[in-house]
Amino acid sequence: MSRYWSAIVHRLAPYVPGDQPAIAHPIKLNTNENPYPPSPMVLAAIARELGNAGDNLRRYPDPVARRLRATVAAHHGLKPEQVFVGNGSDEVLAHTFASLLKHHRPLRFPDITYSFYPTYARLFDVCYRAMPVADDMSICVNDYVRDVGGVLLANPNAPTGRALSLADIERIVVGNKSSVVVIDEAYVDFGAQSALPLVDRYPNLLVVHTTSKARSLAGMRVGLSFGHADLIEALNRVKDSFNSYPLDRLAQAAAQAAYEDQDYYETTRARVIASRERMKQALERQGFDVVPSAANFVFARHSSHDAAVLAARLKDQGIFVRHFRQPRIEQYLRITVGTEEECRAVVAALHELLV
Ligand SMILES: *Cc1c(COP(=O)(O)O)cnc(C)c1O
Numbered sequence: 001m002s003r004y005w006s007a008i009v010h011r012l013a014p015y016v017p018g019d020q021p022a023i024a025h026p027i028k029l030n031t032n033e034n035p036y037p038p039s040p041m042v043l044a045a046i047a048r049e050l051g052n053a054g055d056n057l058r059r060y061p062d063p064v065a066r067r068l069r070a071t072v073a074a075h076h077g078l079k080p081e082q083v084f085v086g087n088g089s090d091e092v093l094a095h096t097f098a099s100l101l102k103h104h105r106p107l108r109f110p111d112i113t114y115s116f117y118p119t120y121a122r123l124f125d126v127c128y129r130a131m132p133v134a135d136d137m138s139i140c141v142n143d144y145v146r147d148v149g150g151v152l153l154a155n156p157n158a159p160t161g162r163a164l165s166l167a168d169i170e171r172i173v174v175g176n177k178s179s180v181v182v183i184d185e186a187y188v189d190f191g192a193q194s195a196l197p198l199v200d201r202y203p204n205l206l207v208v209h210t211t212s213k214a215r216s217l218a219g220m221r222v223g224l225s226f227g228h229a230d231l232i233e234a235l236n237r238v239k240d241s242f243n244s245y246p247l248d249r250l251a252q253a254a255a256q257a258a259y260e261d262q263d264y265y266e267t268t269r270a271r272v273i274a275s276r277e278r279m280k281q282a283l284e285r286q287g288f289d290v291v292p293s294a295a296n297f298v299f300a301r302h303s304s305h306d307a308a309v310l311a312a313r314l315k316d317q318g319i320f321v322r323h324f325r326q327p328r329i330e331q332y333l334r335i336t337v338g339t340e341e342e343c344r345a346v347v348a349a350l351h352e353l354l355v
Helices: 007-011 040-050 052-058 066-076 088-101 116-123 166-174 229-239 249-260 262-285 307-316 340-354
Strands: 027-029 083-086 107-110 128-131 151-154 181-184 205-210 223-227 288-290 297-302 319-321 332-336
Touching (some): 066 083, 088 205, 088 223, 223 229, 307 332
Parallel strands (some): 027 319, 107 128, 107 151
Antiparallel strands (some): 083 223
16 A cells, blocks of 8 residues: 555654563563652642643644643743643654754754654754774764754763763863754753753753653653743744644643652652662673763663563563664664563563573
């Protein structure tokens, strides 16, 4: 039936998400979800929003998520017109490609990074250059201090977990005055410095956040971005040319409550960070080489065991980790930090497999 396809469909290479296993009690450490449920305040807010017999659901949601944007803006010391929200940060990134990153000169991002970036580049026909990371997975900052056609960096990077300092990010932003620098901070809460304090000073900086990781709301699909009001207006123009109501009522209420319960966020992220450090040490004792991680996952390779084989054996036991069949990283496993119990289970399973 492909004769009915548009030309672009033939050229697409869609993003492949990690498995959502159908088995009963998987140990699911393959998509960087939070191992803890959302705050109880989130559940209460959803119940309130449902209202009497779900009556609110008859009505369209607020197309510009005013209350949510005001809450998050205040939380970060910004103005609501500096905040954009979308259906997951994936959608925010998609609108960013269409509205701010599609130019004659090539966009730059690392060769090892979130694989949605090249996927969106193909969908939106954006020319790009993938700049090689060093063998230790670090990003070469100088590659991005050349004002050519925009920069897109995940910080901390995925799937490596490595973070750049705020000083390095600022150097990149300053070095790209005529184009937009997008910093995707999906994992920033787990140990990196946010670039948000730079937003008021640089009109070419867009910072992207998500509620999917540190705020345990991957199932609600709420992403955000922060930047100069001009950048936000560009995103709104694209959004209103695509879907005026990207966030449903429950998602708006849930995300707002998640930002209101700061104590819960602090507690759960501290737990994840502590588990990560314990898991990293346990893996190192088993002979894994673990990339320093500022995220809620570790990226590790073993000197004498094939990563694809290890991933398959773990899967046989109901333990799901991520393995990428991709040049340069095919010997790595990306393991999400789970609960303490889940981390111990994956370490124990590897212990058996490595003997
Ligand atoms: C998980 C992730 C996202 C997507 O998050 P959603 O808000 O769930 O769409 C964006 N960027 C990176 C680097 C991620 O790992």
